[in-house]
Amino acid sequence: MTEIVLSARDVTKVYRMGEVDVHALRGVTLELHAGELLVLLGASGSGKSTLLNILGGLDTPTSGRVTYQDHDLTEAGDEALTRYRREHVGFVFQFYNLIPSLTARENVALVTELADDPMSPSEALELVGLKERQDHFPAQLSGGEQQRVAIARAVAKRPDLLLCDEPTGALDYKTGVKVLEVIAKVNRELGTSTAIITHNAPVAQMAQRVVSLHDGLIQSEVTNDHPIAAGEIRW
Template sequence: MAEESAAAVLVARGLTKIYRMGEVDVVALRGIDLELYEGELVVLLGASGSGKSTLLNILGGLDGPTAGEVRWREHDLSIADDAALTSYRREHVGFVFQFYNLIPSLTARENVALVTEIADAPMEPSEALDLVGLGARMDHFPSQLSGGEQQRVAIARAVAKRPDLLLCDEPTGALDFATGRLVLDVIAQVNRELGTTTVLITHNAPIARMADRVVTMSDGLIKSDERNAAKVAPEALSW
Protein backbone atom coordinates (compact mmCIF):
# COMPACT_ATOMS: atom_id res chain seq x y z
CA MET A 1 0.00 0.00 0.00
CA ALA A 2 2.93 2.30 0.61
CA GLU A 3 3.54 2.51 -3.13
CA GLU A 4 0.00 3.84 -3.90
CA SER A 5 0.31 6.50 -6.55
CA ALA A 6 -3.10 8.14 -5.77
CA ALA A 7 -3.63 10.22 -2.60
CA ALA A 8 -5.50 8.76 0.38
CA VAL A 9 -8.83 10.65 0.51
CA LEU A 10 -10.10 9.02 3.66
CA VAL A 11 -7.92 7.93 6.58
CA ALA A 12 -9.11 6.08 9.70
CA ARG A 13 -6.92 5.52 12.74
CA GLY A 14 -7.68 3.38 15.80
CA LEU A 15 -11.48 3.42 15.32
CA THR A 16 -13.42 1.90 18.20
CA LYS A 17 -17.21 1.76 18.51
CA ILE A 18 -19.29 0.51 21.40
CA TYR A 19 -23.12 0.43 21.14
CA ARG A 20 -25.66 0.15 23.78
CA MET A 21 -28.46 -2.03 22.40
CA GLY A 22 -31.32 -2.11 24.84
CA GLU A 23 -29.60 -3.10 28.04
CA VAL A 24 -26.48 -4.72 26.50
CA ASP A 25 -23.14 -3.16 25.46
CA VAL A 26 -21.94 -4.36 22.04
CA VAL A 27 -18.34 -3.71 20.93
CA ALA A 28 -18.57 -3.34 17.15
CA LEU A 29 -15.10 -1.99 16.27
CA ARG A 30 -11.88 -2.66 18.21
CA GLY A 31 -9.27 -0.28 16.75
CA ILE A 32 -9.44 -0.06 12.96
CA ASP A 33 -6.77 1.55 10.72
CA LEU A 34 -7.75 2.10 7.07
CA GLU A 35 -7.05 4.36 4.08
CA LEU A 36 -9.19 4.83 0.98
CA TYR A 37 -7.59 6.10 -2.25
CA GLU A 38 -9.13 8.17 -4.98
CA GLY A 39 -11.04 6.18 -7.59
CA GLU A 40 -10.52 2.73 -6.17
CA LEU A 41 -13.22 0.11 -5.62
CA VAL A 42 -12.78 -1.54 -2.23
CA VAL A 43 -14.73 -4.59 -1.14
CA LEU A 44 -15.14 -4.91 2.63
CA LEU A 45 -15.62 -8.59 3.32
CA GLY A 46 -16.83 -10.11 6.55
CA ALA A 47 -19.39 -12.27 8.25
CA SER A 48 -22.54 -10.84 9.73
CA GLY A 49 -21.66 -9.00 12.96
CA SER A 50 -18.01 -8.47 12.01
CA GLY A 51 -18.43 -4.68 12.28
CA LYS A 52 -18.33 -3.79 8.60
CA SER A 53 -21.62 -1.86 8.57
CA THR A 54 -20.52 0.07 11.64
CA LEU A 55 -17.27 0.97 9.90
CA LEU A 56 -19.17 2.05 6.79
CA ASN A 57 -21.54 4.21 8.84
CA ILE A 58 -18.58 5.96 10.46
CA LEU A 59 -16.78 6.45 7.14
CA GLY A 60 -20.00 7.87 5.69
CA GLY A 61 -20.54 10.32 8.53
CA LEU A 62 -23.72 8.61 9.73
CA ASP A 63 -22.20 7.81 13.07
CA GLY A 64 -19.23 8.85 15.15
CA PRO A 65 -16.59 6.56 16.63
CA THR A 66 -16.40 5.98 20.39
CA ALA A 67 -12.62 6.43 20.06
CA GLY A 68 -10.13 6.97 17.21
CA GLU A 69 -9.96 9.36 14.28
CA VAL A 70 -11.35 9.63 10.72
CA ARG A 71 -10.16 12.24 8.26
CA TRP A 72 -11.78 13.13 4.93
CA ARG A 73 -9.08 14.98 3.04
CA GLU A 74 -8.23 17.78 5.49
CA HIS A 75 -11.41 17.44 7.63
CA ASP A 76 -11.40 15.53 10.91
CA LEU A 77 -14.78 13.77 10.91
CA SER A 78 -14.33 12.29 14.37
CA ILE A 79 -14.61 15.70 16.00
CA ALA A 80 -17.13 17.12 13.50
CA ASP A 81 -20.48 18.17 14.87
CA ASP A 82 -23.80 17.10 13.50
CA ALA A 83 -24.09 19.99 11.06
CA ALA A 84 -20.60 19.35 9.70
CA LEU A 85 -21.34 15.64 9.25
CA THR A 86 -24.56 16.50 7.45
CA SER A 87 -22.65 18.79 5.07
CA TYR A 88 -20.07 16.05 4.52
CA ARG A 89 -22.79 13.56 3.56
CA ARG A 90 -24.62 16.15 1.50
CA GLU A 91 -21.56 17.17 -0.52
CA HIS A 92 -19.38 14.11 -0.74
CA VAL A 93 -21.08 10.79 0.07
CA GLY A 94 -23.60 8.59 -1.72
CA PHE A 95 -25.22 5.71 0.14
CA VAL A 96 -26.68 2.43 -1.13
CA PHE A 97 -28.36 0.26 1.53
CA GLN A 98 -29.19 -3.42 1.67
CA PHE A 99 -32.92 -2.69 1.87
CA TYR A 100 -32.76 0.21 -0.62
CA ASN A 101 -34.37 2.65 1.82
CA LEU A 102 -36.45 4.35 -0.81
CA ILE A 103 -39.20 6.65 0.38
CA PRO A 104 -42.30 4.56 -0.39
CA SER A 105 -44.51 7.55 -1.04
CA LEU A 106 -42.23 8.94 -3.76
CA THR A 107 -41.75 7.67 -7.34
CA ALA A 108 -38.35 6.57 -8.66
CA ARG A 109 -37.72 9.97 -10.19
CA GLU A 110 -38.86 11.77 -7.03
CA ASN A 111 -36.63 9.60 -4.86
CA VAL A 112 -33.67 10.70 -6.97
CA ALA A 113 -34.91 14.30 -7.02
CA LEU A 114 -34.88 14.20 -3.23
CA VAL A 115 -31.08 14.25 -3.48
CA THR A 116 -30.60 16.40 -6.58
CA GLU A 117 -32.71 19.07 -4.88
CA ILE A 118 -30.08 19.63 -2.25
CA ALA A 119 -26.88 18.88 -4.21
CA ASP A 120 -24.58 21.45 -5.82
CA ALA A 121 -24.05 20.21 -9.38
CA PRO A 122 -26.20 17.13 -9.72
CA MET A 123 -27.25 15.12 -12.73
CA GLU A 124 -30.82 15.32 -13.90
CA PRO A 125 -32.80 12.59 -12.10
CA SER A 126 -33.62 11.11 -15.50
CA GLU A 127 -29.93 10.98 -16.43
CA ALA A 128 -29.11 9.12 -13.22
CA LEU A 129 -31.96 6.67 -13.81
CA ASP A 130 -30.82 6.18 -17.43
CA LEU A 131 -27.39 5.37 -16.05
CA VAL A 132 -28.84 2.46 -14.05
CA GLY A 133 -31.08 1.38 -16.92
CA LEU A 134 -34.39 2.52 -15.42
CA GLY A 135 -35.16 5.43 -17.74
CA ALA A 136 -38.43 3.75 -18.67
CA ARG A 137 -39.69 3.22 -15.13
CA MET A 138 -39.11 6.65 -13.67
CA ASP A 139 -42.68 7.29 -12.61
CA HIS A 140 -43.17 4.05 -10.75
CA PHE A 141 -43.51 3.90 -7.00
CA PRO A 142 -41.16 1.60 -5.04
CA SER A 143 -44.01 -0.83 -4.49
CA GLN A 144 -44.35 -1.17 -8.28
CA LEU A 145 -40.68 -2.06 -8.76
CA SER A 146 -38.83 -5.35 -8.25
CA GLY A 147 -36.10 -5.58 -5.62
CA GLY A 148 -33.33 -5.19 -8.20
CA GLU A 149 -35.04 -2.22 -9.73
CA GLN A 150 -35.48 -0.62 -6.34
CA GLN A 151 -31.80 -1.10 -5.62
CA ARG A 152 -30.88 0.45 -8.95
CA VAL A 153 -33.08 3.46 -8.06
CA ALA A 154 -31.16 3.63 -4.80
CA ILE A 155 -27.89 3.62 -6.74
CA ALA A 156 -29.20 6.30 -9.09
CA ARG A 157 -30.17 8.33 -6.03
CA ALA A 158 -26.70 7.84 -4.56
CA VAL A 159 -24.76 8.80 -7.70
CA ALA A 160 -27.03 11.56 -9.00
CA LYS A 161 -25.22 14.14 -6.94
CA ARG A 162 -21.84 12.99 -8.34
CA PRO A 163 -20.42 12.01 -4.92
CA ASP A 164 -16.74 11.63 -4.14
CA LEU A 165 -17.41 8.51 -2.15
CA LEU A 166 -20.01 5.80 -2.87
CA LEU A 167 -20.74 3.54 0.10
CA CYS A 168 -22.74 0.37 -0.57
CA ASP A 169 -23.92 -1.76 2.37
CA GLU A 170 -24.75 -5.31 1.19
CA PRO A 171 -26.36 -3.95 -1.98
CA THR A 172 -27.13 -7.46 -3.22
CA GLY A 173 -28.09 -8.86 0.17
CA ALA A 174 -31.79 -8.89 -0.53
CA LEU A 175 -31.52 -9.86 -4.21
CA ASP A 176 -31.31 -13.07 -6.17
CA PHE A 177 -28.12 -13.95 -8.01
CA ALA A 178 -28.94 -12.62 -11.49
CA THR A 179 -30.42 -9.37 -10.18
CA GLY A 180 -27.52 -8.95 -7.76
CA ARG A 181 -25.02 -9.28 -10.57
CA LEU A 182 -26.86 -6.59 -12.54
CA VAL A 183 -26.69 -4.24 -9.54
CA LEU A 184 -22.98 -4.90 -9.05
CA ASP A 185 -22.47 -4.17 -12.73
CA VAL A 186 -24.07 -0.76 -12.26
CA ILE A 187 -21.82 -0.05 -9.28
CA ALA A 188 -18.71 -1.07 -11.21
CA GLN A 189 -19.82 1.08 -14.12
CA VAL A 190 -20.27 4.14 -11.88
CA ASN A 191 -16.85 3.55 -10.36
CA ARG A 192 -15.25 3.20 -13.77
CA GLU A 193 -17.08 5.97 -15.64
CA LEU A 194 -17.38 8.60 -12.90
CA GLY A 195 -14.21 7.68 -11.04
CA THR A 196 -16.07 7.60 -7.74
CA THR A 197 -14.20 6.05 -4.84
CA THR A 198 -16.41 3.13 -3.90
CA VAL A 199 -16.65 0.91 -0.84
CA LEU A 200 -18.83 -2.16 -1.11
CA ILE A 201 -19.70 -4.24 1.91
CA THR A 202 -20.57 -7.90 1.52
CA HIS A 203 -20.41 -11.16 3.38
CA ASN A 204 -20.26 -12.88 0.01
CA ALA A 205 -16.59 -13.78 -0.73
CA PRO A 206 -16.85 -14.31 -4.54
CA ILE A 207 -17.96 -10.68 -4.97
CA ALA A 208 -14.50 -9.59 -3.78
CA ARG A 209 -13.10 -10.58 -7.18
CA MET A 210 -14.48 -7.38 -8.75
CA ALA A 211 -12.51 -5.17 -6.34
CA ASP A 212 -9.25 -3.24 -6.69
CA ARG A 213 -8.62 -4.04 -3.06
CA VAL A 214 -10.16 -6.46 -0.60
CA VAL A 215 -10.36 -5.73 3.12
CA THR A 216 -11.45 -8.61 5.35
CA MET A 217 -13.01 -7.95 8.75
CA SER A 218 -13.79 -10.21 11.64
CA ASP A 219 -14.95 -9.46 15.18
CA GLY A 220 -14.40 -5.72 14.86
CA LEU A 221 -10.85 -6.00 13.51
CA ILE A 222 -9.22 -5.91 10.07
CA LYS A 223 -7.81 -9.39 9.38
CA SER A 224 -6.34 -8.72 5.95
CA ASP A 225 -5.99 -5.88 3.40
CA GLU A 226 -4.90 -7.09 -0.06
CA ARG A 227 -4.68 -5.67 -3.56
CA ASN A 228 -6.63 -7.81 -6.05
CA ALA A 229 -4.34 -8.56 -8.94
CA ALA A 230 -6.95 -10.48 -10.91
CA LYS A 231 -9.88 -8.00 -10.99
CA VAL A 232 -12.80 -9.32 -13.04
CA ALA A 233 -15.96 -7.70 -14.38
CA PRO A 234 -19.16 -8.41 -12.40
CA GLU A 235 -20.60 -10.40 -15.34
CA ALA A 236 -17.90 -12.95 -14.70
CA LEU A 237 -18.83 -13.44 -11.07
CA SER A 238 -20.79 -16.35 -9.73
CA TRP A 239 -21.83 -17.35 -6.24
Protein backbone atom coordinates in the same frame (compact mmCIF):
# COMPACT_ATOMS: atom_id res chain seq x y z
CA MET B 1 -0.56 4.73 -5.10
CA THR B 2 -3.14 7.43 -5.66
CA GLU B 3 -4.19 10.06 -3.20
CA ILE B 4 -5.93 9.02 0.05
CA VAL B 5 -9.42 10.51 0.30
CA LEU B 6 -10.69 8.88 3.44
CA SER B 7 -8.79 7.43 6.36
CA ALA B 8 -9.71 5.77 9.63
CA ARG B 9 -7.16 5.35 12.48
CA ASP B 10 -7.68 3.04 15.48
CA VAL B 11 -11.43 3.38 15.28
CA THR B 12 -13.50 1.70 18.00
CA LYS B 13 -17.20 1.69 18.49
CA VAL B 14 -19.20 0.54 21.48
CA TYR B 15 -22.95 0.91 21.54
CA ARG B 16 -25.81 -0.22 23.64
CA MET B 17 -28.34 -2.50 22.10
CA GLY B 18 -31.23 -2.73 24.47
CA GLU B 19 -29.49 -3.51 27.75
CA VAL B 20 -26.25 -4.97 26.30
CA ASP B 21 -22.95 -3.25 25.37
CA VAL B 22 -21.79 -4.29 21.92
CA HIS B 23 -18.15 -3.79 20.89
CA ALA B 24 -18.67 -3.45 17.17
CA LEU B 25 -15.19 -2.14 16.26
CA ARG B 26 -12.07 -2.76 18.34
CA GLY B 27 -9.45 -0.59 16.61
CA VAL B 28 -9.68 -0.45 12.85
CA THR B 29 -7.26 1.41 10.61
CA LEU B 30 -8.15 1.76 6.96
CA GLU B 31 -7.70 4.06 3.97
CA LEU B 32 -9.72 4.63 0.85
CA HIS B 33 -7.93 5.91 -2.25
CA ALA B 34 -9.21 8.20 -4.97
CA GLY B 35 -11.12 6.35 -7.65
CA GLU B 36 -10.56 2.90 -6.17
CA LEU B 37 -13.14 0.14 -5.74
CA LEU B 38 -12.75 -1.42 -2.31
CA VAL B 39 -14.63 -4.41 -0.94
CA LEU B 40 -14.99 -4.85 2.81
CA LEU B 41 -15.63 -8.49 3.46
CA GLY B 42 -16.99 -9.88 6.67
CA ALA B 43 -19.54 -12.12 8.25
CA SER B 44 -22.64 -10.82 9.91
CA GLY B 45 -21.62 -9.11 13.15
CA SER B 46 -18.04 -8.47 12.04
CA GLY B 47 -18.55 -4.71 12.39
CA LYS B 48 -18.45 -3.91 8.70
CA SER B 49 -21.70 -1.94 8.65
CA THR B 50 -20.62 0.02 11.67
CA LEU B 51 -17.39 0.88 9.93
CA LEU B 52 -19.19 1.96 6.80
CA ASN B 53 -21.60 4.10 8.79
CA ILE B 54 -18.71 5.80 10.52
CA LEU B 55 -16.87 6.35 7.22
CA GLY B 56 -20.03 7.81 5.75
CA GLY B 57 -20.63 10.19 8.62
CA LEU B 58 -23.80 8.43 9.70
CA ASP B 59 -22.29 7.60 13.04
CA THR B 60 -19.32 8.69 15.13
CA PRO B 61 -16.64 6.42 16.57
CA THR B 62 -16.25 5.88 20.30
CA SER B 63 -12.51 6.50 19.87
CA GLY B 64 -10.02 6.86 17.02
CA ARG B 65 -9.89 9.30 14.19
CA VAL B 66 -11.59 9.56 10.80
CA THR B 67 -10.54 12.14 8.24
CA TYR B 68 -11.94 12.97 4.85
CA GLN B 69 -9.28 14.82 2.87
CA ASP B 70 -8.38 17.62 5.33
CA HIS B 71 -11.53 17.34 7.40
CA ASP B 72 -11.58 15.59 10.74
CA LEU B 73 -14.90 13.78 10.93
CA THR B 74 -14.34 12.68 14.51
CA GLU B 75 -14.56 16.20 15.80
CA ALA B 76 -17.34 17.22 13.44
CA GLY B 77 -20.72 18.05 14.85
CA ASP B 78 -24.03 16.93 13.50
CA GLU B 79 -24.25 19.92 11.20
CA ALA B 80 -20.79 19.31 9.70
CA LEU B 81 -21.45 15.59 9.25
CA THR B 82 -24.68 16.37 7.45
CA ARG B 83 -22.79 18.75 5.16
CA TYR B 84 -20.18 16.06 4.58
CA ARG B 85 -22.82 13.53 3.55
CA ARG B 86 -24.65 16.09 1.52
CA GLU B 87 -21.59 17.22 -0.46
CA HIS B 88 -19.42 14.17 -0.74
CA VAL B 89 -21.08 10.85 0.05
CA GLY B 90 -23.52 8.66 -1.80
CA PHE B 91 -25.15 5.78 0.09
CA VAL B 92 -26.63 2.50 -1.06
CA PHE B 93 -28.32 0.39 1.60
CA GLN B 94 -29.20 -3.29 1.81
CA PHE B 95 -32.90 -2.44 2.13
CA TYR B 96 -32.74 0.39 -0.43
CA ASN B 97 -34.45 2.84 1.97
CA LEU B 98 -36.45 4.48 -0.74
CA ILE B 99 -39.26 6.82 0.30
CA PRO B 100 -42.34 4.72 -0.53
CA SER B 101 -44.54 7.71 -1.22
CA LEU B 102 -42.20 9.04 -3.91
CA THR B 103 -41.69 7.69 -7.43
CA ALA B 104 -38.29 6.53 -8.65
CA ARG B 105 -37.58 9.90 -10.22
CA GLU B 106 -38.77 11.78 -7.17
CA ASN B 107 -36.57 9.65 -4.95
CA VAL B 108 -33.59 10.62 -7.05
CA ALA B 109 -34.72 14.23 -7.08
CA LEU B 110 -34.48 14.19 -3.28
CA VAL B 111 -30.73 14.25 -3.78
CA THR B 112 -30.39 16.34 -6.90
CA GLU B 113 -32.28 19.08 -5.04
CA LEU B 114 -29.44 19.28 -2.57
CA ALA B 115 -26.45 19.04 -4.87
CA ASP B 116 -24.53 21.80 -6.66
CA ASP B 117 -23.87 20.05 -9.92
CA PRO B 118 -26.13 17.01 -10.10
CA MET B 119 -27.16 14.89 -13.06
CA SER B 120 -30.79 15.15 -13.89
CA PRO B 121 -32.84 12.39 -12.22
CA SER B 122 -33.58 10.87 -15.64
CA GLU B 123 -29.92 10.83 -16.50
CA ALA B 124 -29.11 9.05 -13.24
CA LEU B 125 -31.87 6.53 -13.82
CA GLU B 126 -30.65 5.97 -17.34
CA LEU B 127 -27.21 5.20 -15.93
CA VAL B 128 -28.77 2.33 -13.93
CA GLY B 129 -30.97 1.28 -16.83
CA LEU B 130 -34.29 2.34 -15.35
CA LYS B 131 -35.25 5.35 -17.38
CA GLU B 132 -38.49 3.78 -18.54
CA ARG B 133 -39.60 2.99 -15.00
CA GLN B 134 -38.92 6.39 -13.51
CA ASP B 135 -42.55 7.15 -12.73
CA HIS B 136 -43.09 3.96 -10.76
CA PHE B 137 -43.46 3.92 -7.02
CA PRO B 138 -41.09 1.68 -5.05
CA ALA B 139 -43.88 -0.80 -4.39
CA GLN B 140 -44.24 -1.25 -8.14
CA LEU B 141 -40.57 -2.14 -8.63
CA SER B 142 -38.72 -5.41 -8.04
CA GLY B 143 -36.01 -5.55 -5.38
CA GLY B 144 -33.22 -5.21 -7.95
CA GLU B 145 -34.94 -2.29 -9.55
CA GLN B 146 -35.41 -0.64 -6.20
CA GLN B 147 -31.73 -1.09 -5.47
CA ARG B 148 -30.81 0.41 -8.81
CA VAL B 149 -33.01 3.41 -8.01
CA ALA B 150 -31.13 3.66 -4.73
CA ILE B 151 -27.84 3.64 -6.67
CA ALA B 152 -29.13 6.26 -9.06
CA ARG B 153 -30.16 8.31 -6.05
CA ALA B 154 -26.70 7.89 -4.52
CA VAL B 155 -24.73 8.81 -7.64
CA ALA B 156 -26.95 11.51 -9.12
CA LYS B 157 -25.17 14.20 -7.19
CA ARG B 158 -21.77 12.96 -8.52
CA PRO B 159 -20.44 12.14 -5.03
CA ASP B 160 -16.75 11.72 -4.24
CA LEU B 161 -17.50 8.58 -2.27
CA LEU B 162 -19.99 5.83 -2.94
CA LEU B 163 -20.61 3.64 0.10
CA CYS B 164 -22.65 0.49 -0.46
CA ASP B 165 -23.89 -1.56 2.48
CA GLU B 166 -24.72 -5.13 1.34
CA PRO B 167 -26.15 -3.81 -1.93
CA THR B 168 -26.98 -7.32 -3.10
CA GLY B 169 -27.97 -8.68 0.29
CA ALA B 170 -31.66 -8.72 -0.42
CA LEU B 171 -31.38 -9.76 -4.06
CA ASP B 172 -31.11 -13.00 -6.03
CA TYR B 173 -27.98 -13.78 -8.00
CA LYS B 174 -29.01 -12.43 -11.36
CA THR B 175 -30.34 -9.17 -10.01
CA GLY B 176 -27.40 -8.90 -7.65
CA VAL B 177 -24.95 -9.10 -10.52
CA LYS B 178 -26.81 -6.44 -12.41
CA VAL B 179 -26.60 -4.12 -9.41
CA LEU B 180 -22.87 -4.80 -9.05
CA GLU B 181 -22.38 -4.03 -12.71
CA VAL B 182 -24.03 -0.69 -12.21
CA ILE B 183 -21.80 0.08 -9.23
CA ALA B 184 -18.70 -0.87 -11.23
CA LYS B 185 -19.87 1.28 -14.10
CA VAL B 186 -20.32 4.30 -11.85
CA ASN B 187 -16.87 3.72 -10.36
CA ARG B 188 -15.32 3.42 -13.77
CA GLU B 189 -17.18 6.17 -15.61
CA LEU B 190 -17.45 8.76 -12.88
CA GLY B 191 -14.26 7.87 -11.04
CA THR B 192 -16.11 7.73 -7.75
CA SER B 193 -14.16 6.16 -4.89
CA THR B 194 -16.33 3.22 -3.93
CA ALA B 195 -16.55 0.96 -0.91
CA ILE B 196 -18.80 -2.08 -0.99
CA ILE B 197 -19.40 -4.08 2.14
CA THR B 198 -20.62 -7.60 1.79
CA HIS B 199 -20.52 -10.99 3.43
CA ASN B 200 -20.53 -12.55 -0.04
CA ALA B 201 -16.89 -13.48 -0.74
CA PRO B 202 -17.05 -13.83 -4.55
CA VAL B 203 -17.98 -10.14 -4.83
CA ALA B 204 -14.39 -9.42 -3.74
CA GLN B 205 -13.18 -10.52 -7.16
CA MET B 206 -14.32 -7.28 -8.75
CA ALA B 207 -12.41 -5.12 -6.20
CA GLN B 208 -8.99 -3.56 -6.54
CA ARG B 209 -8.47 -4.08 -2.85
CA VAL B 210 -10.17 -6.41 -0.38
CA VAL B 211 -10.24 -5.87 3.38
CA SER B 212 -11.60 -8.63 5.60
CA LEU B 213 -13.10 -7.85 8.97
CA HIS B 214 -13.65 -10.25 11.80
CA ASP B 215 -15.11 -9.50 15.19
CA GLY B 216 -14.41 -5.79 14.94
CA LEU B 217 -10.81 -6.14 13.74
CA ILE B 218 -9.15 -6.16 10.32
CA GLN B 219 -8.05 -9.68 9.61
CA SER B 220 -6.44 -9.25 6.22
CA GLU B 221 -5.92 -6.75 3.45
CA VAL B 222 -5.27 -7.98 -0.10
CA THR B 223 -4.59 -6.02 -3.26
CA ASN B 224 -6.21 -7.55 -6.33
CA ASP B 225 -4.20 -6.72 -9.44
CA HIS B 226 -6.66 -8.38 -11.77
CA PRO B 227 -10.19 -7.51 -10.85
CA ILE B 228 -12.79 -9.25 -13.00
CA ALA B 229 -15.97 -7.74 -14.41
CA ALA B 230 -19.05 -8.03 -12.21
CA GLY B 231 -20.79 -10.05 -14.87
CA GLU B 232 -18.20 -12.79 -14.53
CA ILE B 233 -18.68 -13.29 -10.83
CA ARG B 234 -20.38 -16.52 -9.81
CA TRP B 235 -21.86 -17.47 -6.49
